[in-house]
Amino acid sequence: MENLVCKSYSTIIFDLGAVLIDWNPRYLFNKIFSTPEETEYFLEHICTPDWNEEQDAGRSLQDATEMLVNAYPAYEAPIRAYYGRWKEMLGGTIDDSVQILYQLKETGQYRLYALTNWSNETFPIALVQYPFLQWFDGIVVSGREKQRKPDTAFYQLLLDRYNINAAEALFIDDNLRNVTAARNYGIDSIHFTSPEQLKNALSTIDIQC
Known part of the structure; x- marks a missing residue:
């Protein structure tokens, strides 16, 4: 994981499968x-x-x-x-991760987006089944865009569509391949392994220089 201490983030980008959805x-x-x-x-x-x-x-x-x-x-x-x-x-939601998302939303400090590799034909099922997806300020679905992680164009599409500064964004994904691609593209990233690990990693954002 990149060193997140003493850095200001305005945007947090989540993967969905295996991070928020089981x-x-x-x-x-x-x-x-x-x-x-x-x-x-x-x-x-x-x-x-x-x-x-x-x-x-x-x-x-x-x-x-x-x-x-x-x-x-x-x-x-x-x-x-x-x-x-x-x-x-x-298998349902990964409840502790969804709680982290909720807490980030409640602070009002961050723009929240999802960048997901997901078929456009099955994603509508998830939208109905998981109301928390409405908490995001935007979701970019690979099947809809016909691009996917780890292709750099897919990350750029999200940045361009929502006017995101890569230097102020933090990306969270369970797939190390996707995390590595984001880091190589200049987006700080967390390789998700568990909600507890994510919570600990995100806590560094609040450390003041």
């Missing part, structure tokens, strides 16, 4: 498959993270599904379940 495909596929090993094989070799990220970058859910069904017809049912039962992958 999303995990294992919640679904542990119901579908008989053993954890079968689930892991499916998620590592069939519906892989790389495949999922293409939907985050704008590929349609239908195109993504049909591509895999054609390639792996023996897995047609679980492949179709990936988006057919997508809501079952949502």
Whole structure:
């Protein structure tokens, strides 16, 4: 993590999945498959993270599904379940992180934004399910923009759209790849590992020089 002590931030940018929202495909596929090993094989070799990220970058859910069904017809049912039962992958909010977001909002000191890798077709479900998303001053969704982290253009899009000064912004993400990209782009960042760790890191903002 960058040294955050004695630096003034006007803007805090949150990732959503695994920081504020507990999303995990294992919640679904542990119901579908008989053993954890079968689930892991499916998620590592069939519906892989790389495949999922293409939907985050704008590929349609239908195109993504049909591509895999054609390639792996023996897995047609679980492949179709990936988006057919997508809501079952949502485990709820990460409550302590949401409480941190709430406290930041209540201070009135910061502009709050979200920068998320998320399919534009499933994100409306999250907007309905998680009212706290309305607390943000703006949300940039990769699937809508057809760009995603860690591409530098995606960070710049957020900065330009909301007139954010990168030197006054702080970015929070659980994916070290995305954190590293933001830091390389001049945005101080916290690599999120737990709400307690985030709370401790954010406490340095209040230290006076």
